[in-house]
Amino acid sequence: MSLLEEIVSRKKAEVAVARKRHSLQDLEGALPTAPSVRPLTAIRREGAVASPGVIAEMKRRSPSRGLIRDPYDPEALAASYWHSGARALSILTDGPFFGGSLGDLSRVRETPAGEALPLLRKDFVVDPYQVIESRVAGADILLLIVRILPGELLSELLQLGSSLGLTMLVETHTEDEVRRALEAGARVVGVNSRDLDTLKVDLDRGARLLSGIPPGVIKVAESGLKTPSDYLRMGELGADFVLVGESFLLSEDPGRALEVFCGIVD
């Protein structure tokens, strides 16, 4: 079984347990009082070379890197990223492989940074239950990974999330996945330079895919971005946003690392 298959299999088991604790009906009943939802707005003009917005990620650990941050304090990280100019926060909510929880997202939502910035729930979504759960917990943006969503499931989840007001970030890693994302109606497409089977990062592959996505679609460059020149390169290729975790989180001061990455400070 590949890593991704193992993650998905555990996720399905997790959803089955969650359903027993809170039924789908309970969750749907909580929708009217769910926190308001904020859009992920791209501010670059099509065709203009501009600075992509930064979606700053928080995670305790990852399969490719092991332990990344200990102690791990999502609320403090959110404040630091916000003060340094992040445009959105990405919060890993998977427990077994990333050491996160949905509670991390809900707690950040109640801080000034979480009130000011849209929050991306970064997890492995394979069931409509998780889409509704995300909205109730206070997520604004939800990740869908094309590779783990066969057939009609991708468009089903995409439509459900959009109908609840969520921005759906549809993640791809191959040309075929970009095609599937667009056919399903994705308006925000992520290009992950990390192969989720081998965990290897190939920025050239990410760059190639990014430049093939048509105008009018919001583009997010994800994974393995470390230096100001990576930032500039993705901006020149048309990325509206860059999603960065590890290289900020490994720094003693993640907010300052964000500023250096964007060329705000040396």
Ligand SMILES: O=C(O)c1ccccc1NCC(=O)[C@H](O)[C@H](O)COP(=O)(O)O
């Ligand atoms: O990063 C991993 O090890 C990983 C393994 C299996 C599935 C997903 C994985 N990562 C998710 C991501 O793609 C990253 O969290 C995200 O794009 C940020 O990347 P980075 O800046 O390299 O932390």
